[in-house]
Amino acid sequence: AQKVTQAQTEISVVEKEDVTLDCVYETRDTTYYLFWYKQPPSGELVFLIRRNSFDEQNEISGRYSWNFQKSTSSFNFTITASQVVDSAVYFCALSEGSNYQLIWGAGTKLIIKP
Amino acid sequence: ETGVTQSPTHLIKTRGQQVTLRCSSQSGHNTVSWYQQALGQGPQFIFQYYREEENGRGNFPPRFSGLQFPNYSSELNVNALELDDSALYLCASSLGGLATIREQYFGPGTRLTVT
Numbered sequence: 001a002q003k004v005t006q007a008q009t010e011i012s013v014v015e016k017e018d019v020t021l022d023c024v025y026e027t028r029d030t031t032y033y034l035f036w037y038k039q040p041p042s043g044e045l046v047f048l049i050r051r052n053s054f055d056e057q058n059e060i061s062g063r064y065s066w067n068f069q070k071s072t073s074s075f076n077f078t079i080t081a082s083q084v085v086d087s088a089v090y091f092c093a094l095s096e097g098s099n100y101q102l103i104w105g106a107g108t109k110l111i112i113k114p
Numbered sequence: 115e116t117g118v119t120q121s122p123t124h125l126i127k128t129r130g131q132q133v134t135l136r137c138s139s140q141s142g143h144n145t146v147s148w149y150q151q152a153l154g155q156g157p158q159f160i161f162q163y164y165r166e167e168e169n170g171r172g173n174f175p176p177r178f179s180g181l182q183f184p185n186y187s188s189e190l191n192v193n194a195l196e197l198d199d200s201a202l203y204l205c206a207s208s209l210g211g212l213a214t215i216r217e218q219y220f221g222p223g224t225r226l227t228v229t
Contacts, residue, residue: 004156035217037220042222043202043225044221044222044223045204045206045220046220047218047220050216050217091156091157093156101159101162101172102147102149102157102218103159104156104157104158105156106156107155107156
């Protein structure tokens, strides 16, 4: 069965600190896709990244970076030099190769204090 | 490029009533997915429409139904509303086909409250 676990319910850091959001997934498929979305207080989910199971290269986009490790079934997200505008709920999601459904984690609420 | 829009923004209904939520997909997108997000939880997949056909369904009862129109806009209908149907309903559009995985772009959601 497919499952996504975000064990951190809430994280609070001071601005400019680095923070890592954890995501652990379960799937029986060899082909799958992993996603991160951001949900600010306004409620609209914002797409951040998609990664397929055959691409284990880490990715960096500005202050954001993602570490995909198949050996530990993890797809962690790091924000470097956090800013108050990064405050939001962050969701990790999984889609198996033959199934277009997105299975979501429970989300991690990130609070960045000034 | 126009993003995903949803209407109405907020809605209050009484238990047993019926409701219709609307979604306009992003320009060029032919696939629409609907999700239910209860407070403090991740979204739950309701169903997806591709070229006016239902393309998959999550674990939701038949009183949740939908439509997709030739312009790829979509409706979500919920009959016999229950208190537990109170949630944020999110519509997402993407460009894809059957069993095609693409990033989905979400609308702002409709907040439904059932009393």
